[in-house]
Amino acid sequence: MFRSDDLIGLGMEADAIRRKHHPDGVVSYIIDRNINYTNFCTEYCSFCAFYRPMGSKEGYILPREVIFDKIQETIDLGGTGILFQGGLHPDLKIEWYEDLLRAIKAKFDIWCHCFSAPEITNIAEVSGLSLRDTIARLRDAGLDSIPGGGAEILDDAVRHRISRLKCGTQEWIDVHRTAHELGMRTTATMMFGCGETIEQRMNHFDIVRQIQEDTGGFTAFIPWAFQRELTSLGRFIKEEATSVEYLKTLAISRIYLDNIENIQSSWVTPGLKICQLGLRFGGNDVGSIMIEENVVSAAGTHHQATEEELRRMIRDAGFVPKQRDTLYRTYFLN
């Protein structure tokens, strides 16, 4: 399929599978906020323009009051969740995260979809805890679900090249399997177009598919293309994935991962118009309104969308727009 030029054929096949999962023609979106609580990081991933090394004057840890204000603003805008993502800080032990989650839950009725696998392995390491204890303690403090970030390509040869210090393939798998065993839902992602082979991309799909076969814990799969601008990896990867490559990868995700209910057609990196086309290439969700996003915009992407724009784009493609929550439930919203 990756080597095929039959883009429309792939789209039609993916669309048929999308229709089986979502016969009601609903395309969902969420209003939530990505809060990047710190940009200090010790991992130096070459595709990342967001992190600052320890001691940098541009580094920060957000004070609690700022985090609370951002959450209140999210709720005021009709948001249902927050997504915490940050760098891997070597001094923040689990108590810092537990206290923060407890304080949030005491103050707000908001879903906490937080800390991707590399952050969780870092918290475990810094705190001298097992992965299971770390996830269970975070869950007990208020963590509701875990985002799939940090997967990039689940192949150690690729990871060694682009994110040598960050968690390996097996650690990413272990975090998600453990969370599923503990009854939590997570998402799976893939960042492609960073010089990987088609086989390495397929192996990534296969790992995600196998976990889903065993646990059923993934709510969604979110493929997105590497943004080269302002990253050090961008010096070596001269050509970003084209729109055709994005749509093909989206369609193949829908076809191959037919055991995952939701596939996201993203607008943050490819832009709204390609995102709209993606709804006929297997996507049934357009992700978040993104009240705030610092990580991708640090790499040079500045697409923005309001709720009304997203709804119009979904309607214009022939679908019914519906706001959803983090678990992809739409029944209690409009």
Ligand code: SF4
């Ligand atoms: S991608 Fe994450 S782990 Fe890697 S340098 Fe950036 S913030 Fe750190």
